[in-house]
Amino acid sequence: MGRLPVRPPTEDESFWREVWTEDLRSFVKHFLSDFVKTLSILAALYLFWEVVAWLRFRGYPDDLCQKLEKTHFAFMWIALVVTGVNFVLRQVVGIWNNNR
Amino acid sequence: MEQQSVGFLGHLEFFLLFDDRARWKTIGWIIIVAGVCGSIELALLDAPIDDAVLLMGMVALIMSIGSVAWHCSIRPNRNSGPLPSRRSLALQAIGSAAALLIGVWLFRFQARALDSELVQATNTNDYGSTAHVFQRAIAASIHLDGTLVKKTSQRLLTATEKPAAWDAAVASVDYSSFLNASKAPTERKATYILIPAGVSRLDWTAKGPGPETQWAFNVHVIGNHYLLLSTDIVTSDRAARFEMIDSAENAAQTSGNEALIVDGMNQATVLLDDTWIKNTVIRNATIGYDGGRVDLDNVYFVKCEFRLSQNQNGRELARKILNSPSLTFKAN
Numbered sequence: 001m002g003r004l005p006v007r008p009p010t011e012d013e014s015f016w017r018e019v020w021t022e023d024l025r026s027f028v029k030h031f032l033s034d035f036v037k038t039l040s041i042l043a044a045l046y047l048f049w050e051v052v053a054w055l056r057f058r059g060y061p062d063d064l065c066q067k068l069e070k071t072h073f074a075f076m077w078i079a080l081v082v083t084g085v086n087f088v089l090r091q092v093v094g095i096w097n098n099n100r
Numbered sequence: 101m102e103q104q105s106v107g108f109l110g111h112l113e114f115f116l117l118f119d120d121r122a123r124w125k126t127i128g129w130i131i132i133v134a135g136v137c138g139s140i141e142l143a144l145l146d147a148p149i150d151d152a153v154l155l156m157g158m159v160a161l162i163m164s165i166g167s168v169a170w171h172c173s174i175r176p177n178r179n180s181g182p183l184p185s186r187r188s189l190a191l192q193a194i195g196s197a198a199a200l201l202i203g204v205w206l207f208r209f210q211a212r213a214l215d216s217e218l219v220q221a222t223n224t225n226d227y228g229s230t231a232h233v234f235q236r237a238i239a240a241s242i243h244l245d246g247t248l249v250k251k252t253s254q255r256l257l258t259a260t261e262k263p264a265a266w267d268a269a270v271a272s273v274d275y276s277s278f279l280n281a282s283k284a285p286t287e288r289k290a291t292y293i294l295i296p297a298g299v300s301r302l303d304w305t306a307k308g309p310g311p312e313t314q315w316a317f318n319v320h321v322i323g324n325h326y327l328l329l330s331t332d333i334v335t336s337d338r339a340a341r342f343e344m345i346d347s348a349e350n351a352a353q354t355s356g357n358e359a360l361i362v363d364g365m366n367q368a369t370v371l372l373d374d375t376w377i378k379n380t381v382i383r384n385a386t387i388g389y390d391g392g393r394v395d396l397d398n399v400y401f402v403k404c405e406f407r408l409s410q411n412q413n414g415r416e417l418a419r420k421i422l423n424s425p426s427l428t429f430k431a432n
Contacts, residue, residue: 026118033120036192041131043199050203057210057240067143074138078156079131086127093116 034090038083045076111172119171126167134159207242215245222252227264230256231271238278249275253422257415266410273408273418277401283425284381284400287361290328297323297367304329304357315356316349317342319375323368325385328361341378345393364404372396372417389417396429 049072056065115122134156141152214233221229230252237244249272256269295302301318317327319342330340339356343349350356364370364385373392383402391413401421408414413431420429 030118030120032189036189036196037124039196040192040199043196043203047199047203050206053240054206054210057213057236057242070142071135071139073149074142074152074156075131075135077153078134078138078160081157082127082130082134082160086123090116093113097113097117 034086038087041079041083045072045079048072048075107176108172111176112168115168115171122167122171126164126171129167130160130163133163210240211242211244214242215248218244218248218252222255225259225265227256227259227262227268231264231268234268234271234275238275243279244275250422257419257422263410269418270406270408273406273421274404276422277404277406280400280402280425281383284383284402285359285361286381287328287330289331290361291331292326292328294326295321295324302327313353313355315339315353316347317360318344318347318349319377320371321362321364321368321385322371323364325362325364325368328363329357330359332358334358339378340380341376341397342380343376345374345376345395347376369407389414391431394429394431396427399427399429400425401427 052065052068052072055068056062137159138152138156141147141155142149214237218230218233220226221233233244236242253269253272253276256265256272259265293302293304301316304315304317305312313336327342333355334357336350336353336356338358339353340358340360341350342360342362358379360380362370362380362382362385364383366384369386369388370382372387372389372394374394376395376397377399378395378397380398381400381402382404383400384404386405386407387401388407390409391411394413394417406418406421408418416431417429420427
């Protein structure tokens with residue numbers, strides 16, 4: 001049994017393959033990596049918030065719950081600022097890079 | 101000199117666009133260090149929020165500059181290492197989804213537990229526990245099952261000959277006003293006026309396209325509060341009212357503000373007896389009513405605590421608040 005002949009890629013196919021491997025692949029992977037990490041931080045913050053609410057619900061002292069809520073606020077504030085700045089800076093530098 | 105500058109920019113570009121590992125290490129450390137500093141400032145030292153935010157901003161800025169200097173100038177790196185594998189991306193995504201699911205489950209768990217406590221308390225006519233369930237639901241911002249709340253409230257209102265049942269009915273009215281937060285109108289274009297404790301009267305000049313009119317708001321409000329007056333001016337028959345029933349001060353006016361929000365800042369008490377209130381949202385306040393004359397027209401109570409006397413008018417007002425977020429009620 002001989003091997004089936006492999007059809008050479010058309011001009012169109014090779015163009016898209018080139019676009020994918022040289023430009024898009026790296027961009028998508030970096031973007032996905034950033035997106036998933038940002039999502040992880042937001043999910044952790046949400047879980048933190050619900051745990052504090054649950055502690056309050058279970059009757060833990062109000063003082064402790066308020067302290068935890070303030071801690072949550074501090075982490076939420078800084079996380080949103082830093083991830084937001086990261087996202088904006090990447091877009092700005094990316095656009096600047098393309099325009100050079 | 102120019103070559104050095106281009107080199108720094110090139111490294112910065114690489115750091116921001118391709119060096120995921122170094123960038124996320126920096127982000128992680130900034131979140132941890134600034135978050136811990138902010139938490140200590142807010143939770144342990146009880147500092148004002150502005151101070152804590154400023155401190156966190158400064159820490160984040162200094163760490164960012166330090167990190168950029170390190171990665172782009174002192175020890176520049178052009179090797180970002182391998183791109184994240186599909187497996188590691190999938191694991192992170194699964195971790196995030198799991199955290200979200202656990203969060204939602206915790207939220208629903210509380211609502212289910214309170215619903216079940218409410219059913220039990222209602223079936224055993226344990227009015228103290230019923231009131232406690234409503235208070236806990238308000239404190240933890242939990243939305244109980246609507247049908248169950250309505251059924252319980254109606255049952256409580258028919259059993260009001262017992263003082264404990266009346267207290268539970270009033271707690272259910274408090275809870276109902278807590279739910280109104282998402283249903284009541286909120287400020288869009290409004291003028292903000294802070295009224296200090298001890299002042300319960302405001303003479304306000306309504307400025308519209310027509311002639312200016314002097315409008316008086318003189319309901320008895322005890323404690324610090326603020327008013328938000330809609331900047332839309334309408335004819336006096338459609339204007340917001342917040343005045344005593346017998347007051348004739350606004351009788352001659354031809355136009356006034358379309359809507360009014362009274363915010364008690366969790367400090368003020370609004371006394372409803374002998375008042376005429378129209379097109380108004382009263383929020384974050386204690387509401388007192390002894391069953392006297394009152395004329396309420398399109399009034400919303402949001403996150404209020406009620407002190408209602410146990411008489412026919414008090415019961416009727418409670419019933420109206422439980423039935424609809426927008427209240428129209430008149431008692432002579």
